[in-house]
Amino acid sequence: MRKYNGRSQILVTGGAGFLGSHLCDRLIAQGNEVICADNFFTGSKRNIEHLLDHPHFELVRHDVTFPLYVEVDEIYNLACPASPVHYQHDPVQTTKTSVHGAINMLGLAKRTGARIFQASTSEVYGDPDVHPQAERYWGRVNPIGVRSCYDEGKRCAETLFFDYHRQYGVDVRVARIFNTYGPRMHPNDGRVVSNFIVQALRGDPITVYGKGEQTRSFCYVDDLIEGFLRFMRLEEPFPGPVNLGNPAEFTIVALAELVIRLTGSRSKLVHAPLPADDPMQRKPDISVAREKLLWEPTVQLREGLVKTIAYFDELLSSERGKVLKIA
Numbered sequence: 316m317r318k319y320n321g322r323s324q325i326l327v328t329g330g331a332g333f334l335g336s337h338l339c340d341r342l343i344a345q346g347n348e349v350i351c352a353d354n355f356f357t358g359s360k361r362n363i364e365h366l367l368d369h370p371h372f373e374l375v376r377h378d379v380t381f382p383l384y385v386e387v388d389e390i391y392n393l394a395c396p397a398s399p400v401h402y403q404h405d406p407v408q409t410t411k412t413s414v415h416g417a418i419n420m421l422g423l424a425k426r427t428g429a430r431i432f433q434a435s436t437s438e439v440y441g442d443p444d445v446h447p448q449a450e451r452y453w454g455r456v457n458p459i460g461v462r463s464c465y466d467e468g469k470r471c472a473e474t475l476f477f478d479y480h481r482q483y484g485v486d487v488r489v490a491r492i493f494n495t496y497g498p499r500m501h502p503n504d505g506r507v508v509s510n511f512i513v514q515a516l517r518g519d520p521i522t523v524y525g526k527g528e529q530t531r532s533f534c535y536v537d538d539l540i541e542g543f544l545r546f547m548r549l550e551e552p553f554p555g556p557v558n559l560g561n562p563a564e565f566t567i568v569a570l571a572e573l574v575i576r577l578t579g580s581r582s583k584l585v586h587a588p589l590p591a592d593d594p595m596q597r598k599p600d601i602s603v604a605r606e607k608l609l610w611e612p613t614v615q616l617r618e619g620l621v622k623t624i625a626y627f628d629e630l631l632s633s634e635r636g637k638v639l640k641i642a
């Protein structure tokens with residue numbers, strides 16, 4: 316181990332993003348040295364500005380599609396836009412980020428002997444015909460659709476992780492993350508929870524795609540990060556994959572109604588076309604995480620939404636304040 320003063324050196328790629336910034340917070344609070352590498356495509360300095368002066372935190376502007384030479388004990392590979400709007404903006408770059416990014420980070424792990432975590436996704440199951448989804452299910456993914464840059468990129472990254480494990484003995488940990496929400500999601504990120512909350516707080520119409528009968532299972536960010544840490548701290552060499560998510564399943568209309576209730580908004584629902592290849596249902600089977608990591612989510616949707624609404628409320632009021640000051 317490459318510990319200085321008993322502290323592990325940990326690289327977090329995508330560390331200025333929504334999940335990455337919460338992970339950096341937890342790793343710093345545990346007394347580790349953290350290198351956060353991010354190209355700021357969807358992440359923001361604001362997410363980590365409270366860490367910038369911390370003596371054990373270092374920020375590097377870096378695109379993971381290029382090699383990175385640092386000395387580390389652990390790597391968390393989170394770099395990749397996660398929202399459909401963002402990952403479809405430059406689909407070729409999305410695939411490069413997943414595939415070249417995985418190769419570079421795995422090369423780094425191989426050279427340094429670091430344990431490496433991959434933020435994979437429930438999207439590897441595509442539009443599933445098995446419900447709920449367990450890790451043994453191989454998925455139903457369109458290889459040539461508009462979501463493929465993300466889905467197939469992440470699937471290829473999983474292949475690379477398992478081949479570096481089998482071929483070179485790299486200690487890999489592959490987590491399949493299901494829809495997660497919480498403070499520091501980007502307000503224009505396009506994902507359903509942030510969209511609905513921002514629309515409700517502004518009194519704008521709530522955009523339900525399709526009939527809103529499709530389902531998702533929403534995990535609060537603190538629960539998810541706890542799952543990451545337990546997986547990486549597991550001494551048993553267990554590569555996964557492990558589903559991490561909250562098995563409580565909601566229709567999109569039910570989510571919209573809950574957000575309206577919790578914000579006290581007068582916004583009305585409007586229906587917009589369902590995007591291509593939008594999965595109809597999604598819910599994790601978390602038996603493996605329960606058994607191996609002794610992990611399960613503890614935050615109910617209502618409780619997590621209240622915290623997330625408070626975050627966006629403050630963000631939107633401070634933005635309104637700025638506009639007023641400039642005016």
Ligand code: NAD
Pocket residue numbers: 328329330331332333334335352353354355356357358359377378379380392393394395396397398412416434435436437491492493494495496501
């Ligand atoms: P996010 O968009 O907030 O964060 C992604 C971060 O990666 C951003 O800071 C972005 O600037 C950075 N990034 C993108 N391309 C990069 C590149 N080429 N080089 C360096 N940095 C780059 O998204 P998030 O929700 O925090 O997602 C983090 C990871 O978790 C992603 O890999 C995503 O696929 C995965 N994931 C998230 C969810 C979820 O519900 N939040 C679900 C499944 C998987």
Ligand code: UDP
Pocket residue numbers: 381382383384385418419420421422423424425426
């Ligand atoms: N790499 C990196 N940092 C390192 C070691 C490797 O970014 O510390 C990158 C490098 O670009 C390389 C890739 O990881 O191309 C894969 O490394 P590997 O050793 O598997 O392959 P090779 O170097 O033989 O191409």
Ligand code: UDP
Pocket residue numbers: 398399494505506507508510511522523524525527529531567589590593594
């Ligand atoms: N969705 C919606 N309105 C929005 C944003 C998303 O109805 O403003 C729907 C979307 O069609 C999908 C679900 O909510 O069925 C979750 O979308 P998101 O982009 O958050 O994540 P996904 O699970 O599709 O990657």
